[in-house]
Amino acid sequence: MTAANTFNAPDWLAAQPIVPLGHWPTPLEPLPRLSAELGGPKIWVKRDDCSGLATGGNKTRKLEYLIADAQQHGADTIVSYGAVQSNHARQTAAACAKLGMECHLLLSRRVDRSDQNYQHNGNMLFNHLLNAHIHTFELDDFEEGRLHILSSLEQQGKKVYQIPAGGSNAIGALGYSRCISELMWQAPFTLTQIVHASASAGTQAGLVFGNAAQDYGVDILGINVFHPDPDTLKQRITGLLRSMQDRFDVVQSIENLPIHINHAYFGGAYGQPTQAGLDAIKMFAALEGILLDPVYSGKAAAGLIDQITLGNFDNHEHVVFIHTGGTASLSAYDSIW
Ligand SMILES: Cc1ncc(COP(=O)(O)O)c(C=O)c1O
Known part of the structure; x- marks a missing residue:
């Protein structure tokens, strides 16, 4: 591999101790059949479900x-x-x-x-x-x-x-600050919109923090799958951003960073499947051969699909869905199909 083909994390991240556990970079794949079906921006999936550790995940x-x-x-x-x-x-x-x-x-x-x-x-x-x-x-x-x-x-x-x-604390969330840099490095297009499942907040806080530290200007939408009250998720993300800033001090101010959360796909409770989530799982499987799960990535995909259908991403040429994993739980949900 030449140097240009190798991902190098930004200096502040490269300075943090790390133990290699995964397969990096995870692939970034286009979803042409899903994109054609929905008729909106081109959809890409960041395969963090293929991170390599006992079926992978975020x-x-x-x-x-x-x-x-x-x-x-x-x-x-x-x-x-x-x-x-x-x-x-x-x-x-x-x-x-x-x-x-x-x-x-x-x-x-x-x-x-x-x-x-x-x-x-x-x-x-x-x-x-x-x-x-x-x-x-x-x-x-x-x-x-x-x-x-x-x-x-x-x-x-x-x-x-x-x-x-x-x-999800200031150290763990670094993984997703690294992920957004990896995405910027590998995307063969200008990355402007990310969608992902959000629960204990570390994924979203890490993405938002890395986005701000590197000034990428990406819009990051977290689909709430865990908190009955989405304000709790927002507070958790804000708290994590504060502790990241205290520790790493690479963002000018975290006070006005945009934190976008959508609660419309949560359903009745954490861990309870929704019809929209099940439909999204079937769509990803039938059109792209990709498995999602009913607790996290399926609900997030329901949000992605609905937001595209509503035209809310029409100002983006490309949308990246981070597949955060979760398919290991599918056999515990066998009776819902
Ligand atoms: C499959 C999957 N997706 C998304 C998430 C949410 O990530 P986070 O807890 O960092 O918000 C989790 C963890 O809770 C998960 O297991």
Whole structure:
């Protein structure tokens, strides 16, 4: 490869410690059949579902920075958090297996499903195969259980590093600051619009921060799939932007950065499929051979499709949909089709 064919992160990102875990750059593919069907701008998909870590997904980028930080702190054990079918938890388990670290996943039952498939298939099956220690709690018992596990690990002399749910803090979010630079480097067109699923806010905060740091001027639309009140998502993104700025100080001011969120595709609750999400999944599969999931990428794709149909992206020649992964949960959702 020549130098021009190699992605080099901006200096401030290249200076951060990183542990390689994924396959980079993930492909950026045109979706000609979906674009023709919808008749709007040309749609492209950034294949972060192909990031390589035990079926891939958006957490791999975050984990590269988080695990590097864990190693710098001398940790031998990772404790992380999520819902029962968390994709973040599964990628964390895979990263730990790859690096020979002990992994404890503390999972909350926040989706109203008690069937075997939801409890044991999909990401849960993979967590098990990846040799993670799995601890599952009702939401109300979570904090007590968490403190108990942390103190027992401490008594065993483990050097624990905690990774927040979704890997979303100032360090994890760096993964998506890197992603937007990777996109700008690889796009064979002028990138002006990104659409993606937004939940624990690290993906969106990282994209917004990287966009501002490099002055790319891209419009970033997060489709809320997690928070019943979208203001909570906005506050979380703002909080992450503040802590990124405190730590890395590469953006002049984060106060007026645009944060665009659409709540129209959330449906009844986190983890509950919507008809529009299922239709979007079928459309991506039938027209482009790409699998999405009903919790995250399917709802985000429903937003992409609807916004194009409404003509809200008509001022863009190209739209990039970041496929953040999630298909590992499909077998836990087999009964919805
Ligand atoms: C498949 C998938 N897409 C999108 C997201 C949302 O990313 P973030 O939590 O960084 O907002 C997640 C994680 O929650 C996810 O697992």
